[in-house]
Amino acid sequence: MRSIAFVIVFMALSACQSTPTIQTGPNAEISYDGLVKLNNTRIDSAWIRPGIDLSAYDKLILEGAGIRYRSVSEVNRIYLSNFQGMPIDTEQVEYIQRAVRDVFTRGMAESEHFEIVEEPGPDTLTLNGYLIDVVSFVPPQDDTVDRIYHYITQLGEATLVLELRDSLSGQTLARATDRRILEPSFSDINADIAVNRFEVERELDRWVDTIRNGLEYLANTPILPEEE
Numbered sequence: 001m002r003s004i005a006f007v008i009v010f011m012a013l014s015a016c017q018s019t020p021t022i023q024t025g026p027n028a029e030i031s032y033d034g035l036v037k038l039n040n041t042r043i044d045s046a047w048i049r050p051g052i053d054l055s056a057y058d059k060l061i062l063e064g065a066g067i068r069y070r071s072v073s074e075v076n077r078i079y080l081s082n083f084q085g086m087p088i089d090t091e092q093v094e095y096i097q098r099a100v101r102d103v104f105t106r107g108m109a110e111s112e113h114f115e116i117v118e119e120p121g122p123d124t125l126t127l128n129g130y131l132i133d134v135v136s137f138v139p140p141q142d143d144t145v146d147r148i149y150h151y152i153t154q155l156g157e158a159t160l161v162l163e164l165r166d167s168l169s170g171q172t173l174a175r176a177t178d179r180r181i182l183e184p185s186f187s188d189i190n191a192d193i194a195v196n197r198f199e200v201e202r203e204l205d206r207w208v209d210t211i212r213n214g215l216e217y218l219a220n221t222p223i224l225p226e227e228e
Contacts, residue, residue, distance in 0.1 A: 022048060024225040035175055038223065043178035052173050054219045059124040060114040061167055062104075067097065070135040085135035085156070092136065099201055100131075107208030113216045120167035127215075129162030133179075138196050155182040155199055174218075180207070 020040045023029055029037040035047035072085040088096075109116055117124060136156040157179060164174040182203045 022223050046176040048174045057125045059117045061126045063128040066130050068132045070133050103204040104208050124167040126165045126167045132159045134158040157181050
């Protein structure tokens with residue numbers, strides 16, 4: 001299976017505060033490629049092509065375009081309260097890529113509507129996306145930062161970008177972006193590697209549940225125009 005490091009964003013648009021609606025009228029926001037903005041979503045930005053019928057699709061190709069990390073400086077303990085993130089080393093990068101791939105492969109395979117495939121077809125969507133501005137707030141497990149600073153309330157942040165396309169024509173049917181803060185299950189945690197990895201994977205599990213449920217929602221529920 002192709003890398004799926006970014007099957008994270010799009011379906012969050014349907015885990016909504018209320019029923020999502022598509023903007024209409026002269027003030028509707030329209031993207032450069034003809035997508036119209038959706039209202040009533042929990043994510044930062046969601047756009048969809050008017051009139052599409054996602055119920056015609058029951059297969060999904062998962063593709064990823066990469067992970068981009070925030071450039072951060074070495075942490076000075078004196079100014080740790082104002083820092084913009086911790087440097088991420090090669091081992092952490094490899095772990096993040098592996099964790100995202102494994103969690104989302106497993107989670108999306110639980111879909112009751114979509115079969116995960118690798119070949120295009122008339123009933124197949126391609127979900128393509130990337131993760132940007134990924135930053136860790138977890139201090140290294142060494143003596144470079146005083147132990148008192150090892151207690152954190154956030155694991156990190158990332159912005160998710162996704163496009164849903166027809167697998168044969170390549171036409172973009174929907175696009176979404178969202179920024180998510182990964183938070184530990186306790187009010188604060190220390191820099192223990194095993195603990196933090198458990199917390200990250202727990203958050204990813206929650207994320208993939210939202211993604212899978214949202215995509216199935218879109219495949220079974222028409223997106224109506226907003227009320228005038």
